[in-house]
Amino acid sequence: MKLTLEGVKKNAYVDNFIQQTEKYLVALGYTDHGPRHVGIVATRCQMLAQRLKLSAHDVELAGVAGYCHDMGNYLGRTQHHYWSAMLFSQIFIPEADPADVSRVCQAIVSHDKDEIKIVDKLAAILILADKSDVHRDRVVRKDLKGIMGDIHDRVNYAATNNSLKINPLRKQIVLKVTIDTKEASPMDYFQIFSERMSFCQVAAQFLGYRFVLIINNFKLS
Numbered sequence: 001m002k003l004t005l006e007g008v009k010k011n012a013y014v015d016n017f018i019q020q021t022e023k024y025l026v027a028l029g030y031t032d033h034g035p036r037h038v039g040i041v042a043t044r045c046q047m048l049a050q051r052l053k054l055s056a057h058d059v060e061l062a063g064v065a066g067y068c069h070d071m072g073n074y075l076g077r078t079q080h081h082y083w084s085a086m087l088f089s090q091i092f093i094p095e096a097d098p099a100d101v102s103r104v105c106q107a108i109v110s111h112d113k114d115e116i117k118i119v120d121k122l123a124a125i126l127i128l129a130d131k132s133d134v135h136r137d138r139v140v141r142k143d144l145k146g147i148m149g150d151i152h153d154r155v156n157y158a159a160t161n162n163s164l165k166i167n168p169l170r171k172q173i174v175l176k177v178t179i180d181t182k183e184a185s186p187m188d189y190f191q192i193f194s195e196r197m198s199f200c201q202v203a204a205q206f207l208g209y210r211f212v213l214i215i216n217n218f219k220l221s
């Protein structure tokens, strides 16, 4: 069987793991890691893979990695990248090509590791697609107490817009974030997301690009 994004979306195990993850993280009060987030990440993965002129097969694999990267959260938040890869391999090892399963699993594990070492474009693409999704819609606890009680929620809530673009001519990958400064300051954003942004920098460098972050028209690169 060939791994495709549409095929994986129809897989009942994948679907249940994502639903279960959403239930679990909503109960914990975490930001959205459910269908909305993984749908956006899968689409961004495919967009980046296409613009990087990867093969049609790799574009599919990038979408698959994006769609499945967080589905292990319901087994435990802190090691969820490993759980997601383990579940992915359990579902697809019996049917899919061994090289494809290996590459997708490695991309999934790499998306949230402390000691980041990228050896495959799929992993770099997934990091950029995942870390760029900072948005108000991800905040589950939208009551004032919820938003103000957690700086992650507050900064996500303040992010009213984000876009990820790639410019092959300038060799730049540009993340634009609009922060509502009534809710949080750009400084708050850095405090929370500096590690994620340096992941993006490493990922972009692996692809031969420069990562550019623009917050409220203030450019950092």
Ligand SMILES: [Fe+2]
Pocket: 069, 070, 080, 081, 111, 112
């Ligand atoms: Fe994750």
Ligand SMILES: [Fe+2]
Pocket: 033, 037, 041, 069, 070, 130
């Ligand atoms: Fe994610």
